[in-house]
Each structure stands twice: as C-alpha cells, then as structure tokens.
Amino acid sequence: MNINPNQTKIKSPYKPGTATKPLIIIRGYRQPVNRKAIQEYLESFGGLDQIIFHNSHITIQFATDNFHETFRKNKLRFENKSLSIKIIKPNNQKKAKRIKVLKNKNVKLKDTNFKPKDKNIQPKNKNENTPAKNLERSMNIINPLQLINEITKLRTADEQLMHLMKEIQLPYQEVETNHLSLCQYLESALSNYVFVTRGCRAMPFGSTITGLAFKWAELDVFIQNINIPDNATNDSGTIAQYITQSKIALQRTGSLYSIQEKQSKYLNTQYIRCTHESTKIICNIYFKNALGVCNSNLVYFLLNSDVRLRPMMMVIKYWAKINDIAGPKKISNYALVMLLIFYLQQNPKPILPNISMLQDPFFEKIINGWNAGYNNKFNFQTLNDYSIPYLLHGFFEFYSTYDFLTQVLSPFTGTSISKTMFHNANELDNILWLYKKNFLSNHCTKLEVDYLMCIQDPFEHNHNLTKPVNLTTIKVFQQCCTSAALICRKAIDSQSIISLLPQLLKVTNCKYEITILPTSSLNQNIDLMDIAERNNWYGRVNEILLIILKKVMKFDIRLAKHDQTTDIHDNIVESFNISCIGYFEIHHNRSKVSKKIGTSVGLKHEIAISDYIVENFNKSRLLNKKPILEMDILFIACRNPTRIVLELRNRQDELKNCFSIYEHYLQKWLPIWIDKYLQEKAEDILAASTSSRCK
Structure with missing residues (x-):
C-alpha cells in the first residue's frame, strides 16, 4: 500500500483515462486536521491504495474495486463533524478536475483587464510558495511530541528556545514578502473599484504586526478610507455598503477565492474572509477596527522594549494553545498578551510601564472617544534583570492564585481594581478620568465587569477582553499555571534550566x-x-x-x-x-x-x-x-x-x-x-x- 501522510500534491496523481478505481473526494472535516488520525479512521473501512491531502479536501482510493459503494452507505463522522463524500468514476476524473480549477479561479467573475498597481506583490522566490510550503502554516504539521523530542536533544536552554521559535513563529521575511505585499494588493484592488476618489489604506493588525504570529496564523487587515479622518468610525450601513462593493472587486481580481461575508461577535462587526490563491494566506478584511491597529502597534512597541519579552510571550502562547486554554470562546491571544503585560507592570521590579504613563503628558489620538495615542519614544528604565525562566515562573505563579472573580486587570493603570468599583464610576481613581467622563456623559456603556473574567482594554476602557471566558476555562488556566509554576521552580532550584521547556510544553493533564x-x-x-x-x-x-x-x-x-x-x-x-x-x-x-x-x-x-x-x-x-x-x-x-x-x-x-x-x-x-x-x-x-x- 502506497500511503504517504505527508504528501501535499494539489494536482490529482491519477491520469485521466488510465485510472481503474473510483476516486473518492472527502470534505467537511475540521481544519487543521490530524492527518494520522483521519487516515486511521478511513482505513478502518477498508484497505487504501492511496490517500492524498489537499488544502480543502482529501482524495482516496480503496484497494478493493467495489468497496466504494459500501463506503458510501456509511454516515461518516470524524471529530464530531459530518463528512461529505463524492465518488468520481475513472472516465469522469478529467472532467471533475477541470471543474475544480474553474471553481477555484472564480472564472465567471474574473476581469482580465484588472491589474494591481504594485507589480511586486508576488514573492520573489516562487519555490517558497509551493502548496507544500503553504501547508506548513497549519498547526497540524507541528507535532507537539516530535517538537519536544527535538528540543530535548539540544545541548543548551538557549538552543532549545531558538529551535522552538524557529518551528512555530512566522518568519519576518515571510511577513514582509507575503503578508505586507498582500496588503498592498488589497489596497490597490479596493482603491480602483471601491474607494475611487482618493483611495484607501490597508493596515494589518494582530499577531502579524506584533511579531507573535504562529506559522499558521491568518492575516487581519483594516481598510481605512482616506476620504475620512483617522478618528472617524464607519457606521453599520456604511460598512455593509463597503462589504458588498469590496466582494465584487475582490472576485474580479482572480487572485482571491472563498470570498465570504462573516460576522465577528468579538468585534461586533461584519467582515470579509478570503484566501489568497498563490500564498494560501487566509485574510480577514475589516472596515471597523482602527483601535485594533493602535492596540497592535502598542503591543509591538512594548515587546520591543526588552529582548526577553517576545520569546517569553511565544512560549506562553504555544503553552496555552496545546493546553486548549486559548481560542474561540476561551482566552484570546490578545488577552493572553495583556495578561503578560499586566504581570510585567507589577511591583517590586516592573519591566513595563502602565499605559497611562505612555500617554502623559499630551500624546493624544482620539478614536471614537478614546485616546489611542502614546509616546513611542518613551524609555522605561527597569531594575529587573531576571532571566526568562524566572519570569515564566513568576507569570505562572502570579496567575495560579489570581482572584479573577472579584478583580479587574487594568493594564492602563497597571493595577487590579475591584469589580464593585465600576458600579459607581465616581468612586474610581482619577487616573481613569476619560472612562468616567465618557460614562457619566452617556458616551459609552459601563465596563462589563459582571462576566467571570475581566481584562480592561488599554485604550477602549469600557471593553472587556475576556467576556466569553467561562468558569471551566478559568479553572483549567489556573490549574495549568500551578503545574507550570512547579515545573519552572523545580528546574530553577535544581539548576537544570535545560529541562524546563521539554517539561513545560507537554500537555497538562487537568x-x-x-x-x-x-x-x-x-x-x-x-x-x-x-x-x-x-x-x-x-x-x-x-x-x-x-x-x-x-x-x-x-x-x-x-x-x-x-x-x-x-x-x-x-x-x-x-x-x-x-x-x-x-x-x-x-x-x-x-x-x-x-x-x-x-x-x-x-x-x-x-x-x-x-x-x-x-x-x-x-x-x-x-x-x-x-x-x-x-x-x-x-x-x-x-x-x-x-x-x-x-x-x-x-x-x-x-x-x-x-x-x-x-x-x-x-x-x-x-x-x-x-x-x-x-x-x-x-x-x-x-x-x-x-x-x-x-x-
């Protein structure tokens, strides 16, 4: 049997006219998929001749000629998702392949006259963007156990950390070559068709900008109309109009597919989700998130202020990912970053300043009533010279016992504030004067402190970053923190720092x-x-x-x-x-x-x-x-x-x-x-x- 789970060919290996067994196309599984697990699941129905993993589907052939009919009668479910199958007989495989190509290129909507302004949007090295390279962005490629084994073989803790960063972090060269170039491409396309008068700016935000992106990360982009001031906010009607026009414009380019309109519950706005054909980058396009761009720039500034912080944050992000702490309806990656920033603001030896210090005296950029400005030349002098293992231990120990149910974490003030204080805005300290002013003048609603966990946004002070987090997630987070703190403490006490990462990156059995x-x-x-x-x-x-x-x-x-x-x-x-x-x-x-x-x-x-x-x-x-x-x-x-x-x-x-x-x-x-x-x-x-x- 010729089965290679690492094969990533997009073109069908079956030559039309010569195949003797039906080709079965399988879709509907959760992305990214565990290849080994789904291969074993499919083999449970019968022996396979071949299995090939594509970007959006899997193709298989059974060893037995007529077994596909038996296979079709089963109701297939994998990881609680219903699978759909399509059986293509040998004489129809050429036709099916042609249909797939036409579908992916959106031929009906393609405008052959459209040419982006920027001629250098394509990567210089085409070999870097083969389907196999693009597929490596999926976390499915990174086997946690294999990664631990590789790290264990290295001689020093520094080598281990460098290897971890190399395996999970999106390289800056790829961000510059692919992601930022894609932003230029979107800017050109939308300026020509939607924002015709003066054009637009495509501003990336999120982990791509902060330098905390995993290899499988998606690209978030905010589209700013140049015709309106930076501090203006689009209303829902304008956003709906932009989305309708932008979908048509993006379909005409022929370089984007799977263009869909989505609703973000977290940001409370509509957006466009699509995939870039040559790089396979998944892109989320927003027309209402100027504060998100400012937040990303702030995080980038803070993490660049100390060489220890970005590697430390990548370790925490990956640790949270493998322990199922971060993700939808759990702690967002941005909230995790705020947890680290808040911890580093604590006494007795803070490494980062509170955000209010960065806005003093008059660094102001008002967006929707909130000050998103800060002094990006601020030089905070710290006396803290602890190594990354000591800082990790402090982070995990701090949050293992933190009282999330009664306290608000405020990176803006750098302090914990009792949730009861926000029930009467007049009782709050004057450092939150802008929140008090906006709330008392009915410009904003109250900070949502009635949720189990509350992290105050550093700019938009009435925004709780952790509304979806439930009690189970908090308990698991604190259990994992307790276990991680113990691992760090043992490694430090035994002066065996080299054992820290291999132990820390194992899944905690909560x-x-x-x-x-x-x-x-x-x-x-x-x-x-x-x-x-x-x-x-x-x-x-x-x-x-x-x-x-x-x-x-x-x-x-x-x-x-x-x-x-x-x-x-x-x-x-x-x-x-x-x-x-x-x-x-x-x-x-x-x-x-x-x-x-x-x-x-x-x-x-x-x-x-x-x-x-x-x-x-x-x-x-x-x-x-x-x-x-x-x-x-x-x-x-x-x-x-x-x-x-x-x-x-x-x-x-x-x-x-x-x-x-x-x-x-x-x-x-x-x-x-x-x-x-x-x-x-x-x-x-x-x-x-x-x-x-x-x-």
Whole structure:
C-alpha cells in the first residue's frame, strides 16, 4: 500500500483515462486536521491504495474495486463533524478536475483587464510558495511530541528556545514578502473599484504586526478610507455598503477565492474572509477596527522594549494553545498578551510601564472617544534583570492564585481594581478620568465587569477582553499555571534550566470538576439528617450516575478503588474511580430523536434516545468499535458541606478534542439528569431498557 501522510500534491496523481478505481473526494472535516488520525479512521473501512491531502479536501482510493459503494452507505463522522463524500468514476476524473480549477479561479467573475498597481506583490522566490510550503502554516504539521523530542536533544536552554521559535513563529521575511505585499494588493484592488476618489489604506493588525504570529496564523487587515479622518468610525450601513462593493472587486481580481461575508461577535462587526490563491494566506478584511491597529502597534512597541519579552510571550502562547486554554470562546491571544503585560507592570521590579504613563503628558489620538495615542519614544528604565525562566515562573505563579472573580486587570493603570468599583464610576481613581467622563456623559456603556473574567482594554476602557471566558476555562488556566509554576521552580532550584521547556510544553493533564448538590432533589436540609440518611443519598446518586454513564452515554465502565489523595481529603466520606471508554457520539440530535421515538418518560426515555442514535447513526462504529473517548471520573462523596464532586480527566492526548466536547456536555447535563431522575428506581429503569431492546 502506497500511503504517504505527508504528501501535499494539489494536482490529482491519477491520469485521466488510465485510472481503474473510483476516486473518492472527502470534505467537511475540521481544519487543521490530524492527518494520522483521519487516515486511521478511513482505513478502518477498508484497505487504501492511496490517500492524498489537499488544502480543502482529501482524495482516496480503496484497494478493493467495489468497496466504494459500501463506503458510501456509511454516515461518516470524524471529530464530531459530518463528512461529505463524492465518488468520481475513472472516465469522469478529467472532467471533475477541470471543474475544480474553474471553481477555484472564480472564472465567471474574473476581469482580465484588472491589474494591481504594485507589480511586486508576488514573492520573489516562487519555490517558497509551493502548496507544500503553504501547508506548513497549519498547526497540524507541528507535532507537539516530535517538537519536544527535538528540543530535548539540544545541548543548551538557549538552543532549545531558538529551535522552538524557529518551528512555530512566522518568519519576518515571510511577513514582509507575503503578508505586507498582500496588503498592498488589497489596497490597490479596493482603491480602483471601491474607494475611487482618493483611495484607501490597508493596515494589518494582530499577531502579524506584533511579531507573535504562529506559522499558521491568518492575516487581519483594516481598510481605512482616506476620504475620512483617522478618528472617524464607519457606521453599520456604511460598512455593509463597503462589504458588498469590496466582494465584487475582490472576485474580479482572480487572485482571491472563498470570498465570504462573516460576522465577528468579538468585534461586533461584519467582515470579509478570503484566501489568497498563490500564498494560501487566509485574510480577514475589516472596515471597523482602527483601535485594533493602535492596540497592535502598542503591543509591538512594548515587546520591543526588552529582548526577553517576545520569546517569553511565544512560549506562553504555544503553552496555552496545546493546553486548549486559548481560542474561540476561551482566552484570546490578545488577552493572553495583556495578561503578560499586566504581570510585567507589577511591583517590586516592573519591566513595563502602565499605559497611562505612555500617554502623559499630551500624546493624544482620539478614536471614537478614546485616546489611542502614546509616546513611542518613551524609555522605561527597569531594575529587573531576571532571566526568562524566572519570569515564566513568576507569570505562572502570579496567575495560579489570581482572584479573577472579584478583580479587574487594568493594564492602563497597571493595577487590579475591584469589580464593585465600576458600579459607581465616581468612586474610581482619577487616573481613569476619560472612562468616567465618557460614562457619566452617556458616551459609552459601563465596563462589563459582571462576566467571570475581566481584562480592561488599554485604550477602549469600557471593553472587556475576556467576556466569553467561562468558569471551566478559568479553572483549567489556573490549574495549568500551578503545574507550570512547579515545573519552572523545580528546574530553577535544581539548576537544570535545560529541562524546563521539554517539561513545560507537554500537555497538562487537568481535572475538570462537576459538583452535585442535594438541595434541589430533597425536601429537607440534608446536613441536618443523620449519617444513614446522608449515606443513602450518596448511594442513590452513585446508582443513577452509573446508569447514566453506561446506558445513556453508552460508555464501557470499570470501577476501581482510590487512595483519597485529593485537595479535599479531610472531608471525604467515600471515593472511587470510574474508568470510561466511549465509542458513540450520542449527544448529537437528541432533541430531534426525542420527538420521533415513543412516549416513554424519565431516564428510560434518555436511554431509548441513545439506543436509537447508536442503531441508526453509528452503525459503522458498531462493527468497528474504536474508542473516541477515554477518561477517568473520580467519584468523591464529601461532607461539610454535603456534596458529590466528580473529577474528570482525559486519558488519551490524541482524543482531547472529543474529551473537551464530552466534558462540556456532562457539565451541563449530569447535574440536571441526576437531580431529575434521583427518585426513580434502578430496577425499573434497567428492566424497561432491557425490554425495549428486546423488542
């Protein structure tokens, strides 16, 4: 079998007219995809002759001639995403290939007369932009375990850090050659078709400008109309008009494809998302984010003030990425940067000034009512000469115990501010005079301090950078910080700095807690009951929990004793471990199936839903029982107060995406199910589920 997971040819290897087996095109998987995992998943259906990974799809051929018909009948799901397949017979492969080329070039909308003003937008070295080189931007190419092995072989900590930066950081030469040239190209295209009178400026922002971009990073660009002042802000109507006109202009260029209109919840605005054909750079084009450009320039200035800061931030970004702390609905990369800046502003030996110092006395650039100006010649003298390992230890230790629930992190003031202070603006210190002025004059809304985590934007003082962050993310972040601080401390104390990065860049096996309380399921206060009655509640929860895991979630479970070495061991009444292996995705379409099946009630109904999903949507997994989830649940019955704590831990690093989905699902539904069905008899539930299966 000739299978090469690293092959990245875009052109089909099958010669039209000579292929004897159907070509299968697979789409719909999550990008970037784990190549080894999806290859093993596809091989589970039958032997493969070839598998080739393209930018947006995969092509395969089975070794058996007619196996594609059997393959088509399966409902394919990989990493909780439905896969779509298209089977092209040998005599149609030439036609299909031609259709693909036409589709990618947007031929119908191509204007052959369009020529960008800048003739040097293409990279000087064409070999640097082959599909194989462009595909390396995907994090899928960087294998964390392989990277750790490579780093471990190096002789010094400096060599390790340099190797890490080389492997994950987008080189400045590529930014200059490709990303900035693409901005010139966009500027030329939109000036000719949309902003005809005086033109526009395409201003990149985000990690590309700050020097913190990963190799797989996207390019964010703000389009500024030269006809309006820098401090003006486009309204939603104007933005919608720009987007409509710009989509047409970009389609006419013929050099951009997958041009789509999107909505950013984080920035509360529409934008255009597209891909540049020759470099394969994904580009997000905004018409409302002048403050984002200013923020990026500020970060660039601060990180350039000390040679230790950029490598340190890259380590933190990568550490957060592999531990699933950063990302959508979690801590954004910009918020991570603000966490580092805030830590470096702290006494006794601050490395960075607070932002208010940079705006003193009169460095002003007002955008939408906020001062985004600063003194970029400011020279802050620090007495802090700690090495990067010491600073990393300080960062992790600082945030491992930080009280995010009650405090606001303000890089502008360089201090923590109680959330309650923002409920009455008059109580705030005068250093926040601009916020007080804008809020009291109804120019802005209040800083959103009611969210669990609040980092104040350094310029737009009523903007909370961490609104989407939930309690689970905060707990995981602080657990990972505790573990990382311990790793740093051990390396420093043992004078073995060379062991720091290999240990730090391993995925932290965090625990996720689900707490079951008795108050809503009982009519009396259980803490006033005797020991026998309390133990009866523990036993009933245990009984229902095992039924849910085995019959509803369809886990294979195994029970084992536990040694009671936990943070709450003084209050433990009983503890044991539940080892779970999952094979089926039973959390999809439950509400639809619930309406479709019979009129059973209670936990019996939930079991019936799961049975239906397994039998109708997971037939391939019934034949080939390959685990999609392996985790441990530590059951801890506690007193003072009476409660049951479930600690969830992932056992297989390669299945962490699926674990994250199930952890969120169980966080939501386990307490509800246990509270709702606690009074049902286990014998009745099991008897009913057995009888329904027999029918």
